[in-house]
Amino acid sequence: MKRILSFTLKVFFFLIILLALYYLIQPEPFLGKISLYNFIFPGRERLPFGENPRVAYNFSLYNLNAMFASHEISGVQEQDNSFRVITIGDSSVWGTLLKPEETLAGQLDGEKIKIHGAERTLEVYNLGYPTLSLAKDVLILQRGMAYKPDLILWFTTMESFPNEKQIESPLLAKNSEEFAQLLTSYGQIPGWMPKSFPESFWEKTLFCQRRALMDLIRLQLYGFMWAATGIDQDYPADYPAAQVDFDRDNSFHGVDGIYPNDQMAWELLDVGMKIAGNVPVILINEPILISDGENSDIRYNFYYPRQAYDVWRKDLADRCTGEKWKCLDLWNLLSQSDFTNSAIHYNSEGGQKVADTILDVIPESLQ
Amino acid sequence: MLLANILLLAGLFLLIRSIPQQRIRKYFLIGLSIIFVFSLQPTLPIRNFDFWLPLSTIGLSLVCWAFCCRSENDRLSDHRSELLIIFGMVLLIALSRLFSFEGIITASRPPTLSVSLPWIAGWMILFLLFYYFGRLKSEKLFSILIGFILLTLVLLKTPFFALQASKFFRNLVGQSSELALANDLRWFGFSYIAFRLLSVLIDAKKGRKWVATPGDFLVYVCFPATLAAGPIDRMDHFNKELNSAPRDFLEDFREGISRVAIGLFKKFILADSLALIALSSQNAALINHTGWAWASLFAYSFQLYFDFSGYSDVAIGLAHLIGIKLPENFNHPYLKPDIAKFWNSWHITLTQWIRSYTFNPLVRKLRKKKDPAFPQWFMILITQSVTMGLIGLWHGVTLNFFIWGIWNALGLFFHQLYADHTKNQLTTISEGHSIAFRVYTIGSTLLTFLFVSLGWIWFVLPNIDSATLFFERLF
Numbered sequence: 001m002k003r004i005l006s007f008t009l010k011v012f013f014f015l016i017i018l019l020a021l022y023y024l025i026q027p028e029p030f031l032g033k034i035s036l037y038n039f040i041f042p043g044r045e046r047l048p049f050g051e052n053p054r055v056a057y058n059f060s061l062y063n064l065n066a067m068f069a070s071h072e073i074s075g076v077q078e079q080d081n082s083f084r085v086i087t088i089g090d091s092s093v094w095g096t097l098l099k100p101e102e103t104l105a106g107q108l109d110g111e112k113i114k115i116h117g118a119e120r121t122l123e124v125y126n127l128g129y130p131t132l133s134l135a136k137d138v139l140i141l142q143r144g145m146a147y148k149p150d151l152i153l154w155f156t157t158m159e160s161f162p163n164e165k166q167i168e169s170p171l172l173a174k175n176s177e178e179f180a181q182l183l184t185s186y187g188q189i190p191g192w193m194p195k196s197f198p199e200s201f202w203e204k205t206l207f208c209q210r211r212a213l214m215d216l217i218r219l220q221l222y223g224f225m226w227a228a229t230g231i232d233q234d235y236p237a238d239y240p241a242a243q244v245d246f247d248r249d250n251s252f253h254g255v256d257g258i259y260p261n262d263q264m265a266w267e268l269l270d271v272g273m274k275i276a277g278n279v280p281v282i283l284i285n286e287p288i289l290i291s292d293g294e295n296s297d298i299r300y301n302f303y304y305p306r307q308a309y310d311v312w313r314k315d316l317a318d319r320c321t322g323e324k325w326k327c328l329d330l331w332n333l334l335s336q337s338d339f340t341n342s343a344i345h346y347n348s349e350g351g352q353k354v355a356d357t358i359l360d361v362i363p364e365s366l367q
Numbered sequence: 368m369l370l371a372n373i374l375l376l377a378g379l380f381l382l383i384r385s386i387p388q389q390r391i392r393k394y395f396l397i398g399l400s401i402i403f404v405f406s407l408q409p410t411l412p413i414r415n416f417d418f419w420l421p422l423s424t425i426g427l428s429l430v431c432w433a434f435c436c437r438s439e440n441d442r443l444s445d446h447r448s449e450l451l452i453i454f455g456m457v458l459l460i461a462l463s464r465l466f467s468f469e470g471i472i473t474a475s476r477p478p479t480l481s482v483s484l485p486w487i488a489g490w491m492i493l494f495l496l497f498y499y500f501g502r503l504k505s506e507k508l509f510s511i512l513i514g515f516i517l518l519t520l521v522l523l524k525t526p527f528f529a530l531q532a533s534k535f536f537r538n539l540v541g542q543s544s545e546l547a548l549a550n551d552l553r554w555f556g557f558s559y560i561a562f563r564l565l566s567v568l569i570d571a572k573k574g575r576k577w578v579a580t581p582g583d584f585l586v587y588v589c590f591p592a593t594l595a596a597g598p599i600d601r602m603d604h605f606n607k608e609l610n611s612a613p614r615d616f617l618e619d620f621r622e623g624i625s626r627v628a629i630g631l632f633k634k635f636i637l638a639d640s641l642a643l644i645a646l647s648s649q650n651a652a653l654i655n656h657t658g659w660a661w662a663s664l665f666a667y668s669f670q671l672y673f674d675f676s677g678y679s680d681v682a683i684g685l686a687h688l689i690g691i692k693l694p695e696n697f698n699h700p701y702l703k704p705d706i707a708k709f710w711n712s713w714h715i716t717l718t719q720w721i722r723s724y725t726f727n728p729l730v731r732k733l734r735k736k737k738d739p740a741f742p743q744w745f746m747i748l749i750t751q752s753v754t755m756g757l758i759g760l761w762h763g764v765t766l767n768f769f770i771w772g773i774w775n776a777l778g779l780f781f782h783q784l785y786a787d788h789t790k791n792q793l794t795t796i797s798e799g800h801s802i803a804f805r806v807y808t809i810g811s812t813l814l815t816f817l818f819v820s821l822g823w824i825w826f827v828l829p830n831i832d833s834a835t836l837f838f839e840r841l842f
Contacts, residue, residue: 228654228662
């Protein structure tokens with residue numbers, strides 16, 4: 001019995017030392033940088049995201065280091081005549097229901113354009129992430145700047161603007177400290193930003209972080225299946241088409257009529273432009289489904305009542321003019337048949353139309 | 368078994384081990400075995416079947432005991448305490464319907480007492496009938512019992528029959544048969560329970576005299592640690608362990624805990640991680656690179672090994688905690704230099720079982736004839752094919768499992784021919800050229816692993832089309 005007790009005590013002390021070291025070092029963010037992607041497995045063509053890992057060989061995790069380390073952008077070498085472009089935005093940019101080569105980045109990648117008289121090959125990286133939030137765009141843009149882009153294509157839509165949408169997503173919630181620091185460094189602390197509290201003792205323990213650590217291992221394991229199959233999302237054989245018939249509802253996020261400007265995070269556009277610095281940005285109002293179904297005289301689609309959207313679109317255009325931002329308004333570029341399961345998700349053909357339009361605009365935007 | 372079940376069982380075994388009187392210890396073990404038969408049974412879509420099937424496990428075990436495992440002159444009253452515990456526990460579990468215990472002891476709420484009590488009474492009557500008529504040791508009764516167990520096994524393992532049975536039982540309990548699925552009748556641990564019961568019945572039929580108390584017999588058949596994945600122990604060995612004087616607790620504790628820890632690591636860390644990348648029916652058609660296809664196949668080989676041997680380690684470790692030494696089930700099978708040695712090291716207790724009850728009798732039968740109709744090599748081929756084919760079908764009565772069995776049988780057959788042919792040369796090499804022999808051993812080990820891994824394609828993929836498609840991807 002004495003020997004059992006002594007053995008148990010030794011194990012207990014060893015565990016305590018291990019847990020204390022973990023608590024003090026907090027290695028999770030650093031561990032995210034260790035990756036088999038771009039070494040053993042090819043880098044992913046879009047950031048990890050997925051709700052059905054067994055089928056998608058992909059899943060959502062919130063360690064930005066790990067997310068970027070698994071992306072192909074982390075493994076690229078600079079080439080002489082390439083022109084590096086990053087695309088920022090929501091699920092329409094990430095490419096819900098699209099194969100990597102069908103996404104906007106996939107369609108633009110490898111295209112040749114003339115810039116200042118010289119032919120350059122576009123090297124386009126998909127940094128979209130399926131969350132509608134300017135805050136998320138800004139956070140990813142900040143990370144993306146480390147890869148020295150020559151051009152930033154920033155896709156956005158009205159649904160990304162409401163203050164309440166900014167930090168509700170898990171990605172932002174888990175990286176709220178980094179986001180708060182980012183805003184502070186650019187002198188912008190908006191009123192909607194909740195006060196950030198330091199992590200509690202419990203949150204810093206190995207026990208609390210076990211899931212996040214396991215996610216790092218799972219991300220590496222799914223790299224195997226990504227390499228073997230080239231699949232990184234669940235492609236259902238059938239899905240419900242985007243809604244085209246609506247109730248007679250003129251409200252946007254519970255507000256009837258025009259959505260108040262002070263309820264929208266316009267200031268994050270400024271932050272994004274400051275982050276980009278001298279790197280040119282094309283701010284693109286992404287295509288939306290314009291329905292011709294029931295009550296379409298009131299609503300464009302599931303997200304937007306006509307009145308609120310039209311006012312927001314005009315405000316965006318005014319800001320672009322006022323701030324001298326390069327903007328591209330593609331809101332009505334696509335027809336109803338170009339959309340898949342949502343008012344902002346377009347199919348491969350729709351993506352091609354968007355890509356063609358952007359290709360026409362890029363050279364003049366860089367003058 | 369879930370991690371929680373394993374840890375709970377470890378704790379309960381340690382508690383039972385701490386009881387000083389062996390008799391009382393055994394009573395608790397009997398009770399625990401009965402509870403785990405019910406609690407490990409998963410929920411089934413057919414009403415009340417997650418109660419009937421565990422009840423049938425207990426009933427069938429008692430019937431088999433009554434028929435062939437009691438001494439000639441014992442009386443029912445000699446086993447009063449154990450029988451009271453057994454029937455008392457079953458009754459208590461049935462009565463747990465009156466409390467909110469579902470999900471703890473039984474997967475769903477037990478049936479109403481007006482339904483469950485007649486069933487329990489039915490098994491009791493059957494038990495008494497076999498107890499009294501068991502004295503006759505009738506050949507017919509042996510055949511009926513063996514036939515019933517074998518038929519049930521075939522029924523559950525054959526997708527077509529299982530589907531028909533599900534439809535039948537759904538109609539019987541007033542549920543729609545349109546929703547029937549082949550896996551509606553998942554009888555937890557029955558593959559292992561059946562083999563334990565069959566070994567006892569077959570040996571008794573041959574005249575072997577088994578003597579055990581009903582409690583000992585029930586613990587042998589339903590020992591909670593071995594219900595999920597074996598090993599399949601022999602009754603004489605298990606009973607000897609169960610009734611032997613307790614060994615040094617510290618030694619058992621250390622051995623038990625370390626085996627459980629190793630098993631948990633193999634199962635929940637290695638196997639479950641490898642499962643994400645291993646070949647499966649879902650990903651077989653999606654893998655489009657030869658190199659990754661090979662890697663996924665090897666990942667499956669290791670996943671299967673770590674999963675299965677991990678469970679065996681857990682079972683052996685848990686048994687150690689209560690003072691029982693179970694037989695080993697795996698002995699580094701992938702490090703064996705030929706297929707025969709591989710099969711002596713993979714799922715050892717199942718292989719031994721099949722060898723004892725199929726291979727050996729068949730060999731004896733074929734060799735008995737003074738003037739055999741077939742040449743020696745053909746007899747080897749037949750016996751290997753029957754044995755390995757049966758091992759395949761034990762996993763499920765499907766064509767792919769059968770092909771997997773035959774694949775291994777052919778491997779064993781050709782290895783036998785090769786070994787006979789090269790015996791002298793290999794002896795010379797092993798004696799004089801140690802480096803050459805080492806290189807040969809490494810090469811043959813890799814070749815054996817490759818052959819076994821390729822065989823797993825038939826095992827893991829559900830039909831011939833998907834298996835052949837994957838073979839094409841590999842080559």
